[in-house]
Amino acid sequence: MLTSPDLLTSLANGNQTDSASSLSQLGDDYTQFLSLLTAQVQYQDPLEPVDSTQFIAQLAQLSQVEQAVQQNSQLETLTDQISGLLNLGGTDLLGRSVTVQSNLAVLENGTTDTSFELEAAATDVTARIIDPQGLLVRTLSGYSGQPGVEIPLGWDGRNNQGDTVLEGRYVVQVTAKDANGESVAVELTRDAVVEEVRFHEGEIIFGLDSGEDASSVTVKSAS
Numbered sequence: 001m002l003t004s005p006d007l008l009t010s011l012a013n014g015n016q017t018d019s020a021s022s023l024s025q026l027g028d029d030y031t032q033f034l035s036l037l038t039a040q041v042q043y044q045d046p047l048e049p050v051d052s053t054q055f056i057a058q059l060a061q062l063s064q065v066e067q068a069v070q071q072n073s074q075l076e077t078l079t080d081q082i083s084g085l086l087n088l089g090g091t092d093l094l095g096r097s098v099t100v101q102s103n104l105a106v107l108e109n110g111t112t113d114t115s116f117e118l119e120a121a122a123t124d125v126t127a128r129i130i131d132p133q134g135l136l137v138r139t140l141s142g143y144s145g146q147p148g149v150e151i152p153l154g155w156d157g158r159n160n161q162g163d164t165v166l167e168g169r170y171v172v173q174v175t176a177k178d179a180n181g182e183s184v185a186v187e188l189t190r191d192a193v194v195e196e197v198r199f200h201e202g203e204i205i206f207g208l209d210s211g212e213d214a215s216s217v218t219v220k221s222a223s
Contacts, residue, residue: 093194093206093222101218103188105129105170106210107157112190114153114172119185121146122176129155130171137165143176150189169210189220 105114125143128136137159145151153172159165176184192214196207204216
């Protein structure tokens with residue numbers, strides 16, 4: 001087992017050469033050395049205390065290691081953010097139309113841009129439109145389709161009584177079953193325009209024209 005001076009030497013020298021795993025190892029070694037140094041001071045022999053010059057040198061090197069750990073952590077976070085921005089196009093999507101995963105339907109001029117895809121073939125598919133108060137507005141049925149094929153919601157903005165409802169955002173719930181009555185997974189999507197791009201906790205967030213926020217991972221395509 002390394003003594004605190006030996007471990008500190010390893011921290012200051014050896015770990016700097018292994019960039020692939022240095023961040024994790026550096027943090028672990030830093031914690032281990034700090035524990036050993038604390039124990040060394042706590043249980044030192046009163047008749048032979050720790051040499052003050054050596055102790056100060058250890059503290060100075062410990063401070064350098066701590067800064068290295070913090071800097072590496074910050075660089076790793078920054079790299080992730082920059083990588084995400086470059087991969088997704090980031091601000092290049094401002095003003096562009098995107099297709100996002102969403103269970104919302106935005107009713108405007110009697111139409112919506114909501115669609116869905118089935119994970120497997122289904123013969124019994126039902127869509128339910130829910131208003132902001134949680135009340136059922138419309139039930140739509142008669143859908144069927146194959147996996148990977150985009151199926152438009154096709155809601156005309158009317159309720160089950162045939163009355164035109166107010167424009168705005170509604171929740172869509174789609175259930176699907178195959179020929180054997182087994183449930184089939186459904187993915188809902190809709191089209192929207194990106195009006196804002198921002199970072200939040202290391203993730204890119206798109207502000208959409210409907211007032212809704214969409215995480216970058218929910219964006220399926222852009223046009």
